[in-house]
Amino acid sequence: MVLDLLVQVLRAVGKRMTGWQCDGARLPVSAISTVKSAACPAGGLRSRWVHGLYHRLLAQCPCLGHPAPIDMQARRLPVPQPGMTTAHVGAVGLATPARHQSARRGPPLHRTGLGCPGARRVLEEEQAATRGQSSWFLKTGFQKSPWTRPRGFPRLLRSSRNARRHMNEAPRPEPQRIPMHIGGTWRDAEHYQEVRDPYRGEVVALAPMATARDCDDALRAAHDARAIMAAIPGHERAALLRRAADKLTQRVDPIARAMTRETGKALRDSIVETQRTADLLRLCAEEAIRIQGEHIPMDGTTIGAGKLAFMMRYPVGVVAAITPFNSPVNLAAHKVGPALAAGNCVVLKPSPKAPLCVHLFIEALLEAGVPAGAVNTLYGDAVAPQLVKDVRVDFVSFTGSVRVGKLIRNAVGMKRVALELGGVGxxxxxxxxxxxxxxxxxxxxxxxxxxxxxxxxxxxxxxxxxxxxxxxxxxxxxxxxxxxxxxxxxxxxxxxxxxxxxxxxxxxxxxxxxxxxxxxxxxxxxxxxxxxxxxxxxxxxxxxxxxxxxxxxxxxxxxxxxxxxxxxxxxxxxxxxxxxxxxxxxxxxxxxxxxxxxxxxxxxxxxxxxxxxxxxxxxxSGMGREGPKFSIRDMTEERLFVLN
The missing domain is CATH 3.40.309.10 (Aldehyde Dehydrogenase; Chain A, domain 2)
Structure with missing residues (x-):
């Protein structure tokens, strides 16, 4: 009864502290650590009911729990079984059977404050204890209770501040090598450049450096897929964009974290941007079935009397889209979404300073069922001049600086452009x-x-x-x-x-x-x-x-x-x-x-x-307008029909 009450109190307190997310309430790492320290002092078990509370906390919190039960009577963890792995752990590092990993509710070790060397050592210590002897004790020759913490041995994290510090010290995963997507297949590059976290200085990703051949292949794929995209009915294009929005909603966390690591944007803003981008794709889906023509009254003159005329809109063909780093996913969607809604193909070149989050966005888009060649990605600024000048490009959409916008405008010749440039607020x-x-x-x-x-x-x-x-x-x-x-x-x-x-x-x-x-x-x-x-x-x-x-x-x-x-x-x-x-x-x-x-x-x-x-x-400050309805208007061309 008392244990249940204390568990509920700690879970309620956790709502105001940084820690683990669990069924709408937070169980703070600091609360777990405090109970752990009280239950396991250097001299042995301080209080059996505090020790029981520690295990009760684990049993009550799925994020810190595991499929294997806790032996409350023996006051020790169950012996690891064959097939167990440390890919996911709870507060004390109990291994989880591999067959249960897909059903785990808790986050992996590297996503938590327990992914530090001290916590890993506690993990090894307590797992070894269940087999009878601690690895630490075997090395030192001491024989003590499995729950005794030797002097100087690191405790579990005792505060949210320590949790954040240890999380920052935890080994980072290897930088992701980003591929290009050309003609429906993923392609590696010959050369890559590092993308660094501006706050920590760590390498976040390796961005491909597209070559002239890559650019030519992407343009050929987009040009060849024009007829396929144009033939897809509006309701199917709308359904595709809705599926993409749903896929994006499922990926808010990894995309937002990648965006924050690449750009230094506050995580709360990255989350909002990703969620907002899913809404933007749904707006594009609505506009895909609203592309309208216009009736032209012809009886206002003698020569036109009795004739029927109207304007129809058709996709331009291939859209070259170049996006900046400041809102990398949302602004990519402001170009790719309307282009697909209008029945166009796209060659997207995102900023080399924020390629990973855009790559994850494109993955979500492709999983929604985009036809091969309809969406192609290039990286690196070296191919930008070739991209905008190529005769196979029918429309260029660019967001960035005034200087680069003017260079593009002077290079595209007779192509239509949409340029969203700078201002002084x-x-x-x-x-x-x-x-x-x-x-x-x-x-x-x-x-x-x-x-x-x-x-x-x-x-x-x-x-x-x-x-x-x-x-x-x-x-x-x-x-x-x-x-x-x-x-x-x-x-x-x-x-x-x-x-x-x-x-x-x-x-x-x-x-x-x-x-x-x-x-x-x-x-x-x-x-x-x-x-x-x-x-x-x-x-x-x-x-x-x-x-x-x-x-x-x-x-x-x-x-x-x-x-x-x-x-x-x-x-x-x-x-x-x-x-x-x-x-x-x-x-x-x-x-x-x-x-x-x-x-x-x-x-x-x-x-x-x-x-x-x-x-x-x-x-x-630019020309043209962004916004699904208005971008679609720019990315389509009018064709007059007169019936005599």
């Missing part, structure tokens, strides 16, 4: 706005993804009446944003993509301060991680203001009259999205009329986006 806070809400949203959307979003809040223009109050609230919100280990779910902001990117942002901030700006919240860099920065006293010509900074930094500028700002932004080379906080409908409509940007977001920041909306910019 202008956001306005008028005197009638909810200042606290605006400050919180601005801070969060300047720091999200470490500022590595093309629409991140970069320049905030605040009416002078509320400037000081806004700045105080902004600083307060910035101070509570948690930076740290991207794999820790408590972390809100991880690292930039690499240390070089962090140094580039740092140099822009140093230049601004040297030119007279003041950092009311200054930056501190540690490797690829950079704390948030708030600048005041900036000038429009500073690179940190007029160029895309692509980092966790923002400026705050006061204004009296908003019209000159509208004119200045409209005259600037960039125009992705703008946000404005106001309760004035007249001002909101004035912003819509007078700001030459791709979108005006009222009572939210420049960074706000939903996947179904037509997202894109004007001027140097």
């Amino acid at each position: 202008p956001t306005f806070v008028h005197h009638d706005a909810d200042v606290l809400a605006a400050a919180k949203a601005s801070a969060r959307n300047a720091m999200a993804l470490a500022g590595q979003s093309c629409a991140s809040v970069q320049n905030v223009f605040v009416h002078r009446k509320v400037h000081d109050r806004f700045l105080d609230a902004l600083c307060a919100e910035m101070d509570i944003i948690r930076l740290g280990d991207p794999l820790d779910l408590a972390t809100e902001v991880g690292t930039l993509i690499d240390e070089e990117a962090a140094r580039r942002v740092e140099a822009m901030l140093e230049g601004a301060v040297a030119s007279g700006a003041r950092a009311v919240r200054g930056w501190k860099r540690e490797g690829a991680q950079l704390t948030g920065t708030i600048l005041t006293g900036v000038q429009p010509e500073m690179p940190a203001v007029c160029e895309e900074i692509f980092g966790p930094a923002m400026s705050v500028q006061p204004y009296e009259d908003i019209d000159p700002l509208f004119k200045a932004i409209s005259a600037s080379p960039l125009g992705l999205q703008a946000g404005i906080f106001t309760n004035s409908l007249d001002l909101a409509l004035a912003a819509m009329r007078n700001l030459r940007t791709g979108g005006v977001i009222v009572n939210a920041t420049s960074r706000w986006r939903s996947d179904q909306m037509p997202y894109g910019g004007v001027k140097d």
Whole structure:
């Protein structure tokens, strides 16, 4: 009775602690370790009921349990049987029969805080004890109770902090060698490049370096599969995309973790992105059965009277898609999903800095039943010029920097393109706005993804009446944003993509301060991680203001009259999205009329986006729109039919 009560208490406490997940409640490693330590002191068994509690905890928690029963009377673990393996273990490391591994509910050793040398030694110690003699005791010649912990012998993990530390020290699996997918088959590359975790510096994956022959083969496969994809009815393409969404939902955890390891993005953001991508594929499925033509009225003229005319949409053929690292899976889906929904074939070249998570996404897509040749993958920047210039490519979709976007636009000739490029995140806070809400949203959307979003809040223009109050609230919100280990779910902001990117942002901030700006919240860099920065006293010509900074930094500028700002932004080379906080409908409509940007977001920041909306910019910020319906429109071509 008492044991049952204590088990329930520890399980309830576990909901607020870091530890094992078990049937909706968490049983913390620290709780297990505390009971273990109490039950097994250096001098022997301290209390039989505490020892019983330790075993009761194991018996009550499936994540720490195992198919073999615990002998409660003998107070010891059952003797391992032939066929047992240590692939999966519980808190004390009891081996699991191989035939039961597929049904295990607990995580494998390398996915837990017990994957450390100390825990492995405890595992070996206690398994050996069940055979009569401990391996440690055999080596030292001492004879003690199997449950006695020799002095200096490592205990099980005693806190969530130690769990995280030991987990980080655990041996990492070998980096995955990523293959290319060309013409329905997987292909290895001649050369690979390392993909490193920007937080730990470890090699996460080996990305293939595609050659000109690989690119030619991928384009040939896509070109040959055009007729097959175009002939698939819309309802079948929709069903394929729904299956892909379901497959992706089943892989949220490995894809999110790969994304975090590659890019330094906070794990919570990687999880949201992967889940959001599954929803995006479902939106693409809906649009696959809504591709419409248009009736053209012909009786408006004498020559047209009595004729019947309409426009029909057909797939363009082959889409070349090039995606960045900042939202690698979601932005890949924004190109591949609409292309397949429209009946096209795709050659996808993801960023060489985030290839593994995209590879896992493509695996899910292929398992849904994509025809051979319909989806092909290439890696490495060397093949990009060949890819976009090839005559077999009918449409190019690119998300990335303004500089590269211009190079592509100049290289494609008469091909149609969709270019989603950069911006400087202008956001306005008028005197009638909810200042606290605006400050919180601005801070969060300047720091999200470490500022590595093309629409991140970069320049905030605040009416002078509320400037000081806004700045105080902004600083307060910035101070509570948690930076740290991207794999820790408590972390809100991880690292930039690499240390070089962090140094580039740092140099822009140093230049601004040297030119007279003041950092009311200054930056501190540690490797690829950079704390948030708030600048005041900036000038429009500073690179940190007029160029895309692509980092966790923002400026705050006061204004009296908003019209000159509208004119200045409209005259600037960039125009992705703008946000404005106001309760004035007249001002909101004035912003819509007078700001030459791709979108005006009222009572939210420049960074706000939903996947179904037509997202894109004007001027140097790009051309075309992303969003399933609007991407499908770009990835199809119109054909006129006239019946005399």
